[in-house]
Amino acid sequence: MHCFFFLYLFFISFVFACVFFFFLLRYDDYCNAKFRYSYGIEVFMSPVIALHEDLQKRLEEYRSTRGFSPVKWIEHKCAALNEYMASHGLKVCVTSVSGGIDSAVVLALCSRAMRMPNSPIVRNVGICQPICSSAWALARGRENIQSCGALEVIVDQTELHKQLSRIVETAVGIDGQNFARGQLRSYMRTPVAYYVAQLYSQEGNAAIVMGTGNMDEDGYLAYFCKAGDGVVDVQLISDLHKSEVFLVAQELGVPANTLQASPSADLWEGQTDEEELGFPYDFVELYTGWCLQLSDEERQSFLHSLSSDARQQYEKYKDACENTHRRNAHKLRGPINL
Incomplete structure (x- = not known):
């Protein structure tokens, strides 16, 4: 009798364990779900906030009418970049690389354009500027630079940011809060990007700073720092919706660590846009x-x-x-x- 009772408990425990394990697997699949776009291409994106199915249906209809082709778009955009660089005597592209999808795509586009026949581009430079940043941001940024064969420049301004914020706050008599100090991080990256461009220019290789703003974030929401990442010379992806940036990223071979990540400005731990x-x-x-x-x-x-x-x-x-x-x-x- 006791033996039967223990066997019964074991069986029930085993069933519950199997159900729990299956739930974990399905949850993991959900968190790393493949989202199929109406363009017929699959890309990885971690879901954060989902649209209602009625709205999703309308979105798919819109995408089908737009008929976006990553391959054709990349070819056209790289040709346009080379034409612009050549007509203005420019030779170097400088991109601030955050570890996010937008900067990864811009950097990869510059590399693709550089490899085209008769391209005037002689250097493609990616700058990582960690300032009190998460470790993943620098790791992804470096991976994105290496994956497309760009030149890596790392300028860690963390200590400088602490010193400068303290100096300014003392002079003004106001303690800076997280948002203000976060904006300062973006402000500080702008002069570095332009100084890197100036250094290449003084060596006879005229350089420009590339923008990383897409149609949704920068074009409509203006979700950027006005005197930070908003200060650039040329925008390459301003005609792309965010979903299309992911499609282009996949076509360009952007690393999976960036493709699978939820977009984040790394404003605080665990923050997503x-x-x-x-x-x-x-x-x-x-x-x-x-x-x-x-x-x-x-x-x-x-x-x-x-x-x-x-x-x-x-x-x-x-x-x-x-x-x-x-x-x-x-x-x-x-x-x-x-």
Whole structure:
């Protein structure tokens, strides 16, 4: 009798253990899920905030009409970069590499352009500038530089940032909080990028600083630092939605560590862009690429076609998206002349 009881307990425990193990596997699959885009290409992205299925369907319809081809886009963009460099007597591309997808793509594009026949580009430089940064940022940044054969420059400004923030705060009489000090990190990277470009230029190889802003983040949300990563000479991916940046990254062979990571400005430990913004980049793509192009009548028809939950999510994300756009719109206008 006792033997049967223990066998029964063992069997129940074994079943629960199997179920638990299966759940862990499925959860791991979810966290590293493959998202299939309507372009017929699979890329890895860790889900942060998901669109309602009604909105996702509309997004897929928009993507199918856009008909984006990473291969054709890369060929065209690299040719355009080479033409620009040649017509202005430029020879070196300098990119600040954060460990994120955007800078990885820009750096890889410069390498691809450099390898094209008769390219005027003689140096492709990637700069890693850790300032109180997470270890993953530098590790991914270096991996991205090495994977595309670019020249690596590492300038660690962590101690300088601590000293400078302390000097300025003492002079002003105000203690800087996390956001202000975080902005200073971005400000400090700008002169380094331009000084690196100037050093190459003084050696007879005229250099420019490459921008890393995409259509959704920089073009609409203006989710960048005005006097930081917003100060550049040439933008290469400003015509790409965030999802398309991932597609181009896959085509260019950007390392999996960057492809699989949720976009993050590394503002604090565990920070992700979408959680901070309160809406996914997919919604920005849907809203700017499709919804804003509709007439008032078409927009009302679209809203009525949504389920209650989908409409509620749409309104929530729309308000947050528009608020971010309005708050940051001054960055898109440049200096105001009164």
